[in-house]
Amino acid sequence: MPLLDLQKLTAGLSRTWAGFLRDWDRSLRTGNYPATTRYNYLLAAAQLGRYLGEHSPDPDAEDAADDPCVVTRAHVEAFQAWMIDTRSASTALNKHKGLQQFFKWLLVDEQAIDRSPMERVRQPKTLRKLIPVMRDEDTGKLLDACRGKGFANMRDEALIRLYCNTGARLSEVGNLLVADVDLNTESVHFHGKGAKDRRVRFGPKTARALSRYLRARDKHKGAALPQLWLAERGGAPLTPNGIKILLKRLGKAAGVPDVHAHRWRHNFAHEWKRAGGDTGDLMLLLGWASDDMPRTWWAAVEPYPQ
Structure with missing residues (x-):
């Protein structure tokens, strides 16, 4: 089971991103989510934040890299495509599921956003291996x-x-x-x-x-x-x-x-x-x-x- 080191997970992220992830982890712990699930969810969100700051070609990614509340559908789709290219479709699918939970938490629990950027982002198709x-x-x-x-x-x-x-x-x-x-x-x-x-x-x-x-x-x-x-x-x-x-x-x-x-x-x-x-x-x-x-x-x- 991965050790959940929040300081390591949030390294390189803005103060706002790091603060939201710490609060989300607290919420997940309150919901009795297993440590492995929490780690995978938080890692997906942290990787999106780092992608926006270091790899995104979008001209407005700088604002999103500072605050997850301004992330758009286009940002997530670009991140997902980057994950498919640099990792795999199955990895991208795991990140998609984690981000769904993160933005649902921002929308429902925190009421920090009016609409989830995941709303119309398609799940990556993966080949089913026997x-x-x-x-x-x-x-x-x-x-x-x-x-x-x-x-x-x-x-x-x-x-x-x-x-x-x-x-x-x-x-x-x-x-x-x-x-x-x-x-x-x-x-x-x-x-x-x-x-x-x-x-x-x-x-x-x-x-x-x-x-x-x-x-x-x-x-x-x-x-x-x-x-x-x-x-x-x-x-x-x-x-x-x-x-x-x-x-x-x-x-x-x-x-x-x-x-x-x-x-x-x-x-x-x-x-x-x-x-x-x-x-x-x-x-x-x-x-x-x-x-x-x-x-x-x-x-x-x-x-x-x-």
Whole structure:
């Protein structure tokens, strides 16, 4: 999870821009928005402010770089096009969503503007890539790559089995606390998006892997830490980003390309549908709030070859 450093985020912005962003962050914290969401929203607004001051070709961008209340639709469209050219359409789409929230806050909460400049700005179109499911044989290869009695071996097996067995998000597994795991009921307490918590059961193989890891963890230098996952050396926790890098490294060692946690999540949904499982139950297990999510995910899955 990114550390939210407002001073760093607002560096180079005018006093007015920086003040609005500090107030917006306060409002987001009051609304109990997760730190990752707050960071992404604030980053989008800060990047627009810096673009207006450093890159915009518009002759009136100087005023907008000083005060977000004078940003126009043309300014946002130019920023969006610049994001597509210098980053990607998907990045531009993320910025678009963040700016929608920022100017909605200026309009509704602060009443600092009469009309949002986002009102008629189109969302960037992005290509939908089919995501290959994680085959059982590929998961097996990854488990073979981390066999052993060392601390890292037991930790990595527990991680892989938990992702595969629950279909949870990278951050949900990565941010678990020791207290979230209940081996008596073979279940785990996930802290999902939007402060939506849920408890999910896991199978006996995952339970055994977690039990072995926890015994090894008790002897680790960082055993007193509340975080479940620990780095192999030192007394520091293993962050979700560290897990992301770890999975890539394991994939390379096992000869499995493009390993990431969301492939197991897609696989979980895919297998659930193939088995004729109830869609409502799947939504509860995966922490989905919208009925559109299952259809969207199944449409994005690259199925097994016949």
